[in-house]
Amino acid sequence: MIRSETLAGRIVKFGGLGLCLLVTVFPLYWILVTSFKDPGTIFAYPLRYWPETWSLENYRGLFDQSNFGVFIGNSLIVSTVAAALATVVSLLSAYVLARFEFVSKGAVMGAFLVTQMIPGFIALGSLYILMTRLYLVDNRWGLVLVYVAMSIPLCTVMLRGFFENVPASLEEAAMVDGCSRLSALFRVLVPVMTPGIAASYIFNFVNCWNELFLSVTLLNSDSNKTIPAALNGFISSYNIDWGSMSAAAALSIVPTMILFAVASRYIVEGLTAGAVKE
Amino acid sequence: MSLTTTDRARSAPAGAGNRPRPAGRRRFTARTALVLFAFMVPALVFVGMFTYYPLLSGIQMAFRNYNLNDLSDTSWVGLDNFRALLDDEMFRGTVKNSVVWVVGSLVPQFLIGFTMAMWLRRRFRFRGVYQALVFFPWAVSGFLIGILFRWMFNGEFGVVNDLLMKSHLIDTPVPWLADARYAMFSVIVANVWYGVTFFAIMILAALQGVPEELYESAAIDGAGKVRTLFSITIPSIRTTLALTVLLRVIWIFNSPELIFGMTGGGPANETHIVTSHMIQVTQEGDYGRASAMGVMVVFVLMLFAVFYLLAIRPRKGLA
Numbered sequence: 080m081i082r083s084e085t086l087a088g089r090i091v092k093f094g095g096l097g098l099c100l101l102v103t104v105f106p107l108y109w110i111l112v113t114s115f116k117d118p119g120t121i122f123a124y125p126l127r128y129w130p131e132t133w134s135l136e137n138y139r140g141l142f143d144q145s146n147f148g149v150f151i152g153n154s155l156i157v158s159t160v161a162a163a164l165a166t167v168v169s170l171l172s173a174y175v176l177a178r179f180e181f182v183s184k185g186a187v188m189g190a191f192l193v194t195q196m197i198p199g200f201i202a203l204g205s206l207y208i209l210m211t212r213l214y215l216v217d218n219r220w221g222l223v224l225v226y227v228a229m230s231i232p233l234c235t236v237m238l239r240g241f242f243e244n245v246p247a248s249l250e251e252a253a254m255v256d257g258c259s260r261l262s263a264l265f266r267v268l269v270p271v272m273t274p275g276i277a278a279s280y281i282f283n284f285v286n287c288w289n290e291l292f293l294s295v296t297l298l299n300s301d302s303n304k305t306i307p308a309a310l311n312g313f314i315s316s317y318n319i320d321w322g323s324m325s326a327a328a329a330l331s332i333v334p335t336m337i338l339f340a341v342a343s344r345y346i347v348e349g350l351t352a353g354a355v356k357e
Numbered sequence: 358m359s360l361t362t363t364d365r366a367r368s369a370p371a372g373a374g375n376r377p378r379p380a381g382r383r384r385f386t387a388r389t390a391l392v393l394f395a396f397m398v399p400a401l402v403f404v405g406m407f408t409y410y411p412l413l414s415g416i417q418m419a420f421r422n423y424n425l426n427d428l429s430d431t432s433w434v435g436l437d438n439f440r441a442l443l444d445d446e447m448f449r450g451t452v453k454n455s456v457v458w459v460v461g462s463l464v465p466q467f468l469i470g471f472t473m474a475m476w477l478r479r480r481f482r483f484r485g486v487y488q489a490l491v492f493f494p495w496a497v498s499g500f501l502i503g504i505l506f507r508w509m510f511n512g513e514f515g516v517v518n519d520l521l522m523k524s525h526l527i528d529t530p531v532p533w534l535a536d537a538r539y540a541m542f543s544v545i546v547a548n549v550w551y552g553v554t555f556f557a558i559m560i561l562a563a564l565q566g567v568p569e570e571l572y573e574s575a576a577i578d579g580a581g582k583v584r585t586l587f588s589i590t591i592p593s594i595r596t597t598l599a600l601t602v603l604l605r606v607i608w609i610f611n612s613p614e615l616i617f618g619m620t621g622g623g624p625a626n627e628t629h630i631v632t633s634h635m636i637q638v639t640q641e642g643d644y645g646r647a648s649a650m651g652v653m654v655v656f657v658l659m660l661f662a663v664f665y666l667l668a669i670r671p672r673k674g675l676a
Contacts, residue, residue: 092476096487099473102550103491106505109516113508126519172400175393179385187397194408196658198611200636201651202415204423204644209411228407231400260392289498291614292636307500314504314618321508328504332497339496340489347492347558 107332114138114325121322138330141323145309146301151330153219154288154305161223162283165230166238166276172231173238174264178247191232199229200292207296217299225293230283237282237346241275242268278345285335306331418648425642438649447626448634448650454541455630459609461545462552467602469549470556475590477557478564492554499551503618506547510534510619534620537627544619544628551615556601563597564590599669606665607658 084092113121117134120127141147176184206225207216215221245268253263269276294308304312310331313324339346385393422434442448473491477484494502509516512532521527533543571593575585591598613633616622622629622637629637631654639647 095472096476099469099553100487100491103494103554106502106509106550107493109509110505122514126514126516168399168403171396175396179393181390181393187401190409191404194404196607196662197412197655198632199408200632200639201611201655202411202648203636203639204647205415205418206407206411208644209407209414224403225407228403231403235400260389285496289500291498291500291617296639307498310500310504311617314507314621321511321514324504325508328501332501335496336493339493343489343492343495347562 107336110325110328110332113321114329116322118322121325137322137326140320141326141330144320144323145313146304147309147327147330149302150304150306150309153303154307154331157219157222157226157294157305158284158287161226161230161287162280164223165227165234165283166280168227169231169234169238169279170264170269170276173235173242174268176235177239177242188236191235194232199290200296203292203296206293210297216297217303219298219303222294222297222305225297226287226290229290229293230286234279234283237279238272238275240348241272241279244275245271274345278342278348281338281342282346285339288331288335415648415651418644419652420649421645423643423645423648425644434645438645439653442646442649442653447629448631450626451629451631451634454628455610455632457541458545458548458630459606461541462548462609463602463605465549466552466556466605469553471560473553473557474560474564477561492558494551494554495558499612499614500618502547502551503544503615503620506543506550506615507534507619510543510547535624537624540620540624540627544616547619548609548612548615552605552609555605559597559601560594563594567593596671599665603662603665607662610654610658 112128112130114137115133115135116127116130116137117132118136118140120131172187176188210216210221210225213221215224249271250258250260250263250267253267254260258266288305289307290305291307291311294305295311298304298308301309306327310324310327313319313327419438420433420435421431422437423431477488510533512518512530512535515530515533517533518527518530522530531539533539567590571589572585575589580588610630611632613630613636616628616630616633617636620628622633626634631650635647635650635654638650
C-alpha cells in the first residue's frame with residue numbers, strides 16, 4: 080500500500096463507521112428493550128434506555144390476547160414450503176439457463192427480470208379474482224403457490240450464477256457413467272453447490288416470511304393468517320398496544336435476522352454477481 | 358435484455374435448425390432439448406400463471422368499470438378510469454408525494470451508502486463482523502421497519518423526541534406522524550435508514566473490482582483524494598452506480614410497505630404515494646381504478662427506465 084491513511088482520516092473513518100453502526104442497530108435494540116420492559120413502564124417518563132426490571136409480560140400478553148402462536152405456525156409452514164418448492168423449481172430452470180444456449184433464452188431471462196421491476200402487488204385485484212376462481216382464497220396453500228411464483232425469477236438468476244461456478248465436465252462425467260441428466264443434477268451438482276443453494280433457500284424463506292400485501296389480500300380468517308397479515312390487523316386498530324406490538328415485532332424480526340446473518344455472504348455474492356452480469 | 362438481440366443476430370444467418378454454439382458449449386440433440394424444456398416448464402408455468410396472467414388481465418380491467426362492491430355492470434369504459442384519476446385531487450397529491458418520497462430517499466441513501474462503501478473498501482480487523490451487523494436491515498421487511506419507526510417517532514413516548522429533547526434540539530415533543538408538516542419527513546428518514554445498506558453493498562462490491570494499480574498510479578502521479586475520487590473511483594464504477602440508482606428509483610417508488618407500517622398513508626393522506634394509494638383503492642374494491650393506476654405506474658416507470666438508460670449509455674468515440 081503506497082498511500083497510508085493519516086491519523087485524522089482514520090478518526091473520521093472509524094468514527095463515521097461507528098456512528099453508522101449505532102444508528103443502524105438502535106431501532107432493533109429499541110424494539111427489543113421495549114418488548115422486555117414491564118408493560119406499565121413502557122409509557123412512563125423518563126424513558127428508560129435499559130429496563131429496570133426485565134419482564135416477559137408483553138410476550139405473555141401477546142399470546143394470551145391473540146392467536147400469535149397460530150400466526151407463527153402459519154408463517155413457518157407457508158415460508159418453509161414455498162421456499163423449498165421455489166428452490167427446486169429454480170434449480171431446474173437455472174441449470175438450463177446456465178448451461179445451454181437457445182434462441183428464446185434471452186426472452187426467458189427478460190421475462191424473469193421484468194418481474195423484478197414490477198412489484199407483485201401491482202395486479203392485486205386480478206390475482207384475487209384468479210384465486211377466487213381457483214377456490215384458493217383464504218387458503219395457505221394458495222398463498223404458497225403465489226409465493227413460489229414470486230420467488231422463482233430472482234432465485235433462478237442467483238442459482239444460475241452459482242451453476243456457472245461449477246464446471247460442466249462434472250455432470251458430463253456422471254452422465255457418461257450412465258446417470259440421467261436429472262440425477263446428475265441432483266446427485267453431482269447439488270452437493271457441490273450446497274452453500275449457494277442454502278443461501279437461495281434462505282433468501283426465498285425470508286422474502287416469503289416478510290411478504291405483506293399478498294397475504295393481507297388472500298387470507299382473511301385468523302386460523303390462516305401469517306404474521307405480517309396479523310400485524311397489519313394490529314396496527315389498524317385505533318389504539319396500538321405497544322407492549323404486545325413490540326413483542327410481536329421482535330418475534331417476527333429475530334428469526335429472519337439469524338437466518339440472514341448465516342447466509343448473508345452468499346446472498347450478497349449471488350445478488351451482486353447476478354446484477355453485474357445482466 | 359440485450360441477450361435477445363445478440364442471440365437472434367447470431368442464429369439468423371445459421372438457419373432455423375442450427376442453434377448458436379459458443380465455444381466450449383455442447384450441441385444438443387432433440388431428446389436433450391425435450392429434457393431441457395421439461396426442466397424449464399415448472400418455472401414458466403408458475404410465473405406465467407401467478408405473475409403474468411394477473412398482470413395481463415389487470416391491464417384489461419383498467420379499461421372497465423370493475424368494482425367488487427357492484428359487479429352488475431362491468432362494461433368497457435375506455436379511458437374513463439384514467440381520466441377520472443387525472444381529475445382526482447388526491448391522486449395528483451400522491452404523484453407529488455411519490456416524487457418527494459423517491460428523491461428525498463434516494464439522494465441521502467446514495468451519499469451515505471457511497472461514503473460507507475469507501476470506508477469499508479480497505480480491509481480492517483472485524484470488517485466482516487461489522488458488515489454483518491450493519492447489513493441486518495436487509496433481513497427485515499419494510500413493513501416491520503415502518504412499525505419500528507412508528508414506535509420511535511411516537512409523539513408522546515417516542516425515543517426520537519426524547520433524544521432530541523435531551524440534546525436540547527427541541528423544547529417540546531413533536532407530533533411527528535400526526536402533523537402533516539412532519540409526517541412525510543419522518544417516513545423518508547425511516548426509508549433512508551432502510552436503504553443505505555443496499556447502496557453500501559452494491560457500491561462496495563463494485564469498488565472491490567477496481568484494480569489497486571489504478572490507485573497506485575494515481576498516487577504516483579500525485580493525485581489528491583478528491584482528484585482520485587472523481588478521476589479514478591467514480592469513472593471505474595460508473596455503470597454500477599448508474600444501474601443501482603435506476604433499480605433504487607423503481608424499487609423505492611414501488612415500496613409502500615414501510616408507509617403502511619409507519620403511517621398507513623396518514624395524516625390526511627399526506628404520506629400516501631401512488632402505489633400505497635393504489636393498494637388502498639384495491640382494498641376498497643375498485644379494481645378498475647386500481648388497475649388503471651397500476652398501468653400508469655408501469656408505463657411511467659418503463660418510460661423513465663428507457664430514457665435513463667439512453668442518457669447513461671456509454672458514448673463511444675467521445676472518451
